Structures are given as C-alpha cells and as structure tokens.
Amino acid sequence: MRTLVSLAALALAPGMALADAHSSATPVEYGPRPAYLVDKLPEGDLKDKLASCMGQDAAKSDFSIGHRGAPLMFPEHTVQSNVAAARMGAGILECDVTFTADHELVCRHAQNDLHTTTNILVSDLAEKCTTGFTAASGDTPASAECRTSDITLAEFRTLTPKMDSADTTATTAEDYQGGVANWRTELYSDKADLMTHAESIELFKSLGAKFTPELKSPSVEMPHDGFSQEDYAQKLVDEYVAAGIPASDVWPQSFNLDDVLYWVENTPEFGKQAVYLVQWSDGFDEQNPETWAENFADLKAKGVNYLAPSLNMMLTNKEGEIAGSEYALAAKEAGLTLIAWTLERSGPLASGGGWYFQSVNDVVKDDSDYLVALDVLAQDVGVAGVFSDWPATVTYYANCMGL
Template sequence: MRTLVSLAALALAPGMALAEAHATATPVEYGPRPAYLIDKLPDGDLKDKLASCMGQDASKSDFSIGHRGAPLMFPEHTVQSNVAAARMGAGILECDVTFTADHELVCRHAQNDLHTTTNILVSDLAEKCTTGFTAASGNTPANAECRTSDITLAEFRTLTPKMDSADKTATTAEDYQGGVANWRTELYSDKADLMTHAESIELFKSLGAKFTPELKSPSVEMPHDGFSQEDYAQKLVDEYVAAGIPASDVWPQSFNLDDVLYWVENTPEFGKQAVYLVEWSDGFDEQNPETWKEDFADLKAKGVNYLAPSLNMLMTNKDGAIAGSDYAMAAKEAGLTLIAWTLERSGPLASGGGWYFQSISDVVKDDSDYLVALDVLAQDVGVVGVFSDWPATVTYYANCMGL
C-alpha cells in the first residue's frame, strides 16, 4: 500500500507535488468493518448475498461517496480524511465549501465551525472569533463561535484541525477542545492538514475520485464586502474550470434552491448535475404529501435533476420492516435522481439511530441495520449514491451488488 507522502507539505502545495504523490491508482481496501456488520445480520438472503462476496476484489465505486472524507475516525475535510475515503473505494469525494474574510474558498462543513473543528480557541487567532470562549456556568453550557469569515486564508492555514467536538461542560478553552463522541477516535488526528477548495480539487483528482462540493450557507449577511451569493456560487464552479475538471465529474450541491437554479441557468453544463439538498423538518411525514415542501414536478420543470434528501426522508416502517417511503417513490416517479445522506453518522444503532433514522427508529435494532437500510435505499428507493462517514461499507455493498 502506498504510504502518505509528506501530507503537511502537500496540503499547502497542491498541483504537481500533490498529483505526483498519488499518481498511481489508489489501492482499495475494505478493512474489517463491512465483515463485522455482515456477521451481525440475521440469517437470510441479504446476509447470504453479502457474505458470498467476502473474497471479492475491492474496487472504487461512484455509488460510494465520502462524506467530509471519512470522519468516523479522521478529522473531517482534511487531506488525511479524504485519502482514507479514497482508499475505502469512495469514487466521489466532498468538499463543503465556505469562504474566508478575503473571500477565498476553503473546505469546512460550516462557515462557523472553527471552534469545534480546529484549535482556533487555543491559538493566537482566538481574539478574532465572532464570539470568544465562554466557560460553562451552572446550567449554561460553554460556548464560542469562530467563523472562517473572521480570518484570512493565510490565517486559516495556520490552524490545526481536530475531530469535530466540544466539551460543553468546559471551564477553559483548553478543555473545550474535548468532547469527542465515544464511538469516534482521536487516533488519526495528529498532524492532519486543512485544505482550500482548490487544493481539494487537486487532491481528489490525484486520487482518481470525482467531486461533489457543497456550497454552504453563509453565517454572514450577503453580500459580504461586495461578495454576493451569485459570486460565491460562480467562484465554486470557476475553480473546477480553472483546474480543467469536466463538468460531468462534478455534482455541486446546495440546500439553497437559488444556488442550484443559478448553476442551472448560468453554468448549464455544471447545472445538469447540480444537487438540491433537503432535510427532515418538524411536521414532515414521509407518507403524507401535504407535509412535503418539495414540488417534484416544479423542480424538474426548473431544470433540477438531482435531489438529495436525508436518510430519514427516504425510509419508513412498513409492517415492521424498513421500506422506501412514499416521499422517495414520488420523487423518483417525477424523474428526479436521488442521492442519500448520511450512512454511519449515527454511531451504534442499538438505541434507534438518532436523527438520521428517526422515521424507522422503532424497527432499528443494531448496527446490522446499516446494511438493511443501505439495501432498501439501493434496491427499493433506487438511489444512485450514498454518502457515508465510513465509505468502505457502501463500497463493499456496491461491489457485491454490481452497482
């Protein structure tokens, strides 16, 4: 297996050095987790089919999408997290895109997450945060808010990434750095490297992966110092054009329908694969059209081809078993291509699976239901891709099922 080659340097020096470091095909390995989940499945056709593939050659699949890389164990949106995802066979990788004070695009899940995903609160940049650290007191949890828009790109580069976490009981900024979920790990956080959006493009290209950048909602009022929402959406596309990436390899995403329609109307080649993200909200009933915010026919008429709902919107409890929801079937019947997010982000499923599995929590029993849900999404709902915090599971399934 190829080892990581001076990743700290590569993160700051994209282009030839980065491409040369991963010039050969990225080897794909499943690791122990897919087999572990298969072993937990109850006896039946799904277990038999997946077990029959134990000896298969591992290969990359576009059905497998790295969600922020592989953040179940690696700090999200880092070089290392995405290299790990590629080595698990994720054929498509994600950079969540936001911007700095000088309007440079960087990979962060939110514009205002630096206080939980980096060491900014214990660095010299802490004083630049929108809201500095406030210690926990009585029933009031510890708090802070640090945005990429609080600092320049040069300052962003000085930060050290960490697992996304915060100790809400902390009385010091140092203690606030903790709070990592007990089903994640800090074993792979040492010397991880942040990325700009342009650097992510070079890295993903060198790994042989395709691209699904998400334009994140700004925490600042737009336009920001003359930088409009349209400028923001256009700059994302421009960086793929500058890197010579064909539009057919890019699936730009946004929760903001106006962003998706901007790409459809102004960058039509990229707009063909623009993804409209939607998520469960209060009052949503996956079986009741009166609660759906989306008008599927109208979306298609406006040129939207891809819809990416959260997992809980796509599945339901049907006679005590996980099944595709009426919402999912209606969207598919309207001609929308579906993508699901996010598998293996809930930790152990013994307690029902939390937010992502809330529509089926009463039938979720243990971690093997990750595979049951994945099978329903692929075979019944017909999604074309699944985001995961640990892409090996989705890759294994896709390879076994010939997706």
C-alpha cells in the same frame, strides 16, 4: 502550528503517495468493518448475498460517496480524511465550501464551525472569533463561535484541525477542545492538514475521484464586503474550470434552491448535475404528501435533476420492516435522481439511530441495520449514490451488488 499543505507538498507528503496516486493506482481496501456488519445481519437473503462476496476484489465505486472524507475516525475535510475515503473506494469526494474574510474558498462543514473543528480557541487567533469562549456555569453550557469569515486565508492556514467536538461542560478553552463521542476516535488526528477548495480539487483528482462540493450557507449577511451569493456560487464553479475538471465529474450541491437554479441557468454544464439538498423538518411525514415542501414536477421543470434528501426522509417503517418511503418513491417517479445522506453518522444503532433514522427508530435494532437501510435505498428506492462517514461499507455493498 501546523500549516496548510501546499499543492507541491501534497504530492510529496510522506505516506500519502499522491504523486502517482491516479485512479488506477489508488489502492482500495475495505478493512474489517463491512465484514463485521455482515456478520451481525440476521440470517436471510441479504446476509447470504453479502457474505458470498467475502474475498471479492475491492474496487472504487461512484455509488460510494465520502461524506467530508471519512470523519468517523479522521478529522473531517482534511487531506488525511479524504485519502482514507479514497482508499475505501469512495469514487466521489466532498468538499463543503465556505469562505474566509478575504473571500477565498476553503473546505469546512459550516462557516461557523472553527471552534469545534480546529484549535482556534487555543491559538493566537482566538481574539478574532465572532464570539469568544465562555465557560460553562451552572446549567449554562460552555460556548463559542468562530467563523472562517473572521480570519483571512493566511490565518486559516495556521490552524490545526481536530475531530468535530466540544466539551460543553468546560471551564477553559483548553478543556473545550475535548468532547469527542466515545464511538469516534482521535487516533488519526495527529498532524492532519486543512485544505482550500482549490487544493481539494487537486487532491481528489490525484486520487482518481470525482467531486461533489457543497456551497454552504453563509453565517454572515450577503453580500459580504461586495461578495454576493451569486459571486460565491460562480467562484465555486470557476475553480473547477480553472483546474480543467470536466463538468460531468462534478455534482455541486446546495440546500439553497436559488444556488442550484443559478448553476442551472448560468453554468448549464455544471447545472445538469447540480444537487438540491433537503432535510427533515418539523411536521414532515415521509408517507404524507401534504407535509412535503418539495414539488417534484416543478423542480424538474426548472431544470433540477438531482435531489438529495436526508436518510430519514427516504426510509419508513412498513409493517415492522425498514422500507422505502412514499416521499422517496414519488421523487423517483417524477424523474429526479436521488442521492442519500448520511450513512454511519449515527454511531451504534442499538438505541435507534437518532435523527438520521427517526422515521424508522422503532425497527432499528443494531448496526447491521446500516446494511438493511443501504439495501433498501439501493434496491427499493434506486438511489444513485450514498454518502457515508465510513465509505468502505458502501463500497463493499456496491461491489457485491454490481453497482
């Protein structure tokens, strides 16, 4: 089985060139996708501007944030995914943080996603899963639930990461490993490496990137064997302090406002840049303040400076065009710094863009609307950064626009 790479191995890993990969040494390149998207834009000012930047020197930008690395094509939260994101110019990289049975912090999007993001169901650890594999039967899909809290860090290190997917028609655990969306790929999955949170810090530092860890909501009841939510939030910060990372380079995130306020009150240097994540929920209308759960003035008064709404909360259909929403503009007017998530997570946009674009589904036509949405977020809303599953697109835009 693949084992989690040690920090020493990170520096020596073939093809990664991490030993000397500091900010000035990490090469940045766009690849073909940004130009492909520019070519698809309709004629107009945006296309003219972005086309004029063809041939520009690619450079790292803090406006470009790697969402789980570059998971459009790489297994998320792996060394390889984040190296790819850094090479696309992402100036800030993300480790979604959860914990193991022995309360060690690791990078996973959810505490209970090991059954879709690793090979645990076909490993010797399958019997430790919260819910083992159940085969599909009739109209009932195949299912499983495997948590990082089901296993120790030592056991976590033995797992092999894969693209986040599951074949819910499967009748065997082996077949359940499939199901990768046809617009993603397994081309870059071979021999990928998982990371602890502490190892992600060392990797990102070696790549010259800054940090935006997200404290994930536990699937287990807290406190967990004496490990409280406050202990969890504090441990995340402590690992940056131990690594000598300045608080100004870290944007800790959480969907739990109590976590954000904990950082504001107990680790104020890190709390200054703590990010409160929010997402679209049933009944929300981006143009109707009566449907908004957040009181922007109250958040500011409590010391919250950063708000990160999902894309669908920040975009609206205005006379048949993608525009900034009243929600986003009101949050900005209240003095909150905005961060958007997540671009290029929806696959091809010809069918409307799904959940992330649900507020503008009627006007989304094709993949060039990724750039239209990005331009609205940057120019009309004034966001400070954009998460993307393929950071090259945001980097290209940021370089072209001088962001």
